[in-house]
Amino acid sequence: MDSHTWTTVADVAAGACLLGGSFLAFAAGVGVLRFPDLLARMHAATKPQTLGLVLVLAGLALRIRSAPAVWALVLVAIFQMATAPVAAHLVGRAGYRTGKVPSETLVVDELTADVRRAEAERLGRAGTPPVDPEGTGGA
Amino acid sequence: MTLLVLLCATLLAVGATLAVVRAEKGPSMLDRAIALDVVVAVLVAAIALESAVTRSAVAVPILVVLSIVGFLSSVTIARFAAVEPAGEGRVLSRAEAAAAEAERHAREVADDEAEGRDGVDRAEGRDASGEES
Numbered sequence: 001m002d003s004h005t006w007t008t009v010a011d012v013a014a015g016a017c018l019l020g021g022s023f024l025a026f027a028a029g030v031g032v033l034r035f036p037d038l039l040a041r042m043h044a045a046t047k048p049q050t051l052g053l054v055l056v057l058a059g060l061a062l063r064i065r066s067a068p069a070v071w072a073l074v075l076v077a078i079f080q081m082a083t084a085p086v087a088a089h090l091v092g093r094a095g096y097r098t099g100k101v102p103s104e105t106l107v108v109d110e111l112t113a114d115v116r117r118a119e120a121e122r123l124g125r126a127g128t129p130p131v132d133p134e135g136t137g138g139a
Numbered sequence: 140m141t142l143l144v145l146l147c148a149t150l151l152a153v154g155a156t157l158a159v160v161r162a163e164k165g166p167s168m169l170d171r172a173i174a175l176d177v178v179v180a181v182l183v184a185a186i187a188l189e190s191a192v193t194r195s196a197v198a199v200p201i202l203v204v205l206s207i208v209g210f211l212s213s214v215t216i217a218r219f220a221a222v223e224p225a226g227e228g229r230v231l232s233r234a235e236a237a238a239a240e241a242e243r244h245a246r247e248v249a250d251d252e253a254e255g256r257d258g259v260d261r262a263e264g265r266d267a268s269g270e271e272s
Contacts, residue, residue, distance in 0.1 A: 015143045018188055022147035022154075025181045029154030032174050033161045041161070045173045048154070048180040057202075060187045069196035072203055076183075079206040087176065087210035087217070094220035095169050 010062045017059030024052030037105065038095045042088060049084045053077065147188055155181040169220055172213040179209045 024047045031044025057073045064070065095101050096111060103109050155178050162174035183205050190198045231239065 011140075014191060015140070018147050018191060019143060019150075021184055022150040022188070025177075025184050026150040026154040028177050028180070029157030032177050033157040038167070038169055038173075041170060041173050045177045045180075048177065048184065053180060053183060053206075056184045056187045060191045063191040063194055064196050066196060069199050072196075072199045076199075076202045076206045079203065080183075080209070083207065083210035087213040090214050090217035091169050091172060094217040095167075098167075098169075098220050098222045100167055100169060 010065065014059040014062035017055045017062065021048070021052045021054075021056030021059065024048045024055065028052070037102065038100045039092065042092060046084065046088065050081060053080050144188065144192055148185070151181050151185050151188065155185075167220075168216055172216040176209070176213050179205060179212075183209075 028044050028048045031047070032041050035041045035044055054077050057077055061070045061073050092101075103112050158174045158177040158181065162171045162178070165171050165174070183202055186198050186201055186205075190196065
């Protein structure tokens with residue numbers, strides 16, 4: 001195995017990574033356009049933001065093969081993984097608060113139960129008897 | 140290699156176009172924010188693809204900056220998200236926009252005339268008429 005073979009292998013691997021990342025970006029476009037509600041679209045949108053980005057950056061690193069650039073690309077991946085959940089959390093929360101998340105489509109809905117319980121506790125503290133519309137007994 | 144690059148570029152372009160279509164249709168501002176996040180992710184992938192083709196690290200700082208500030212737009216939009224009445228988030232057609240503008244103008248003229256008649260009740264009248272914000 002001489003060095004020429006290794007550069008060829010690296011180039012082929014880079015091509016595969018770039019193709020995979022590009023396909024995830026395409027899939028995200030299809031998903032964001034066709035999925036029916038906000039949370040489903042958020043789910044589709046996360047694909048190129050994390051895995052797709054990591055694949056594309058790995059492909060770029062395999063092509064450049066210089067240490068400073070590769071460290072910068074690692075930094076890009078870390079920043080993206082640190083910031084994408086912040087945006088997703090706030091968008092999901094704003095969507096819930098403004099009624100864009102229909103709770104009958106959810107399999108697990110802990111937030112609605114929590115909000116109702118907090119509301120019941122608040123009313124109970126204010127003097128009226130606590131309300132437990134679900135009949136869950138505060139479980 | 141050229142074929143691969145063309146295929147990747149086509150996939151990225153189609154993905155970005157579909158996301159832009161969602162940003163236009165949108166029904167709410169949050170859907171648009173998500174669609175534009177996808178466009179930013181595709182932009183990062185496109186810049187990385189271009190760098191990979193030319194084997195140059197010149198554009199890597201652009202990727203760093205985009206990954207740091209890319210989430211700020213959707214955070215800002217989420218902060219100001221409000222309950223939108225049905226149909227509110229739609230982009231108006233030219234005729235609908237003209238009709239809304241004419242209605243607003245007519246209301247302003249009516250308000251001005253009301254002010255001219257009884258200037259004393261100006262403040263209360265403005266409050267009661269539900270001034271457009």
